Amino acid sequence: MRGLFITLEGVDGAGKSSHTDWLAEHFRARGRSVLHTREPGGTPVGERLREIVLHEPMHAETEALIMFAARREHLEQVILPALARGEVVISDRFTDASFAYQCGGRGLPEARLEILERWVHADTQPDLTLLFDVPDEVARARLAAARSPDRFERESRAFFERVRAAYLRRAERHPERIRVIDGTRTLGEVRTALAAILETLG
Numbered sequence: 001m002r003g004l005f006i007t008l009e010g011v012d013g014a015g016k017s018s019h020t021d022w023l024a025e026h027f028r029a030r031g032r033s034v035l036h037t038r039e040p041g042g043t044p045v046g047e048r049l050r051e052i053v054l055h056e057p058m059h060a061e062t063e064a065l066i067m068f069a070a071r072r073e074h075l076e077q078v079i080l081p082a083l084a085r086g087e088v089v090i091s092d093r094f095t096d097a098s099f100a101y102q103c104g105g106r107g108l109p110e111a112r113l114e115i116l117e118r119w120v121h122a123d124t125q126p127d128l129t130l131l132f133d134v135p136d137e138v139a140r141a142r143l144a145a146a147r148s149p150d151r152f153e154r155e156s157r158a159f160f161e162r163v164r165a166a167y168l169r170r171a172e173r174h175p176e177r178i179r180v181i182d183g184t185r186t187l188g189e190v191r192t193a194l195a196a197i198l199e200t201l202g
Ligand code: TYD
Pocket: 012, 038, 039, 040, 067, 092, 093, 094, 095, 097, 098, 099, 101, 102, 150, 152, 153
């Protein structure tokens, strides 16, 4: 069976993590092996880089390079072997997050990240990306209820508005792969929408 690579994206507080277990169960019920992973992270090296990038102040380009360094390791150690085994890989975030946060949020030119994207995974793109989209106020209200914020979650409202806009631009540019989910709807409504999208995967 062919491997399937699914990524979950959205601003912090958009609600992507509320749906991972349900998604994994959807595929397991159809006899598929599911591997759930995350970025930055997913490997021992990647998890150490995650600690650094989420908590240490640094230049925006250093931040982007660390995201892609962690990603290189993640592909090598986790994603590509699992896809080769025919598994369903569900990753909380992947390269769309770098375009949204490092380009949209921090203002790095997209051309820089396109070089890194070609370098690190020219031949691999997600089969499907679920982009959970919510207005800034909703995301902020959800985050306020959550635990202690990391370096990204402490960013300004303007930062998150740029991140959200960058995600939506990317969805417009890759409509065949990125499906936008209205994250303000109830869990049940979102699941109905997700089920309809997964039907189209065949
Ligand atoms: P996430 O794991 O979604 O946060 P949490 O565990 O707090 O829900 O993501 C961690 C942060 O990393 C998130 O704010 C987005 C950021 N990020 C980037 O800026 N660029 C990237 O390429 C990736 C993968 C994540």
